[in-house]
Amino acid sequence: MVLELLAGAYPESATGLKYRTPFELLVAAILSAQCTDKQVNKITGRLFEKYRTPQDFALLSVDELAGEIKGCGLYRNKSRHIVRTARTLLERYDGRLPESRPELESLPGVGRKTAGVVLGEAFGRDTMPVDTHVFRVARRIGLAAGKTPRQVEQELLACIPAGQRMAAHHRLISHGRRVCTARRPKCPECCLRELCLFPS
Structure with missing residues (x-):
């Protein structure tokens, strides 16, 4: 459910970094x-x-x-x-x-x-990198409860199907940057507000 809602809100799922190699x-x-x-x-x-x-x-x-x-x-x-x-x-x-x-x-x-x-x-590997946005959003919406990035990564690897992890990584980052910000999250605008554990 969470992944589908994020995919609807953020159909693009690619890195924002520009590179050729x-x-x-x-x-x-x-x-x-x-x-x-x-x-x-x-x-x-x-x-x-x-x-x-x-x-x-x-x-x-x-x-x-x-x-x-x-x-x-x-x-x-x-x-x-x-x-x-x-x-x-x-x-x-x-x-x-x-x-x-x-x-x-x-x-x-x-x-x-x-x-x-x-x-x-x-290299197209099935990884689940956890940055500050992924860490914060995954914990707030209940995808993970770990207290360290490594723990959160392991929980996300267990609950996000293979082949969808990098897309989920990018969508969690987008959501963390645009809506679920560290300070003053925009809870009324959130596509996940019905599922969220974070007190708004």
């Missing part, structure tokens, strides 16, 4: 932490015209890349992670992005959520 998606996903997709796309629109491959990014200094991505939060840390990741890809994987979760999560700045996004979007 799995590596570009990884860079965009790293940049997206505590930054809007709109701002990331503004930065990567310019960035990916100059630098597109791990080889390109590996040649940059951390300060050079920091200057290019200054418009997003935590840009110095993100710059360090991206440059180190590019160099690691060249050293360990011949410049290719690995397609396994443990290998992706071993890259600097890549956690479980970012690895899940890359696996699901770029």
Whole structure:
């Protein structure tokens, strides 16, 4: 019922990040932490015209890349992670992005959520990445009760059918951004208000 209502409200179910290759998606996903997709796309629109491959990014200094991505939060840390990741890809994987979760999560700045996004979007894996929006909305509407993103992910994997998980991920994010916001959720506008556990 919840998935059908979300599908009706958000028929589109794709990432808002713009990318052409799995590596570009990884860079965009790293940049997206505590930054809007709109701002990331503004930065990567310019960035990916100059630098597109791990080889390109590996040649940059951390300060050079920091200057290019200054418009997003935590840009110095993100710059360090991206440059180190590019160099690691060249050293360990011949410049290719690995397609396994443990290998992706071993890259600097890549956690479980970012690895899940890359696996699901770029490689078509059946993942259920849990960001702050997915975590909040899933708990409010009763899809999950876990207290950590990992617990919520496991609960969502158990209740969302295979093949529908990335679409559900995107729809939960859309709902969290547009309606079920962290502060002052728009409960009267919510397509799930009859099912919601959150006191409005």
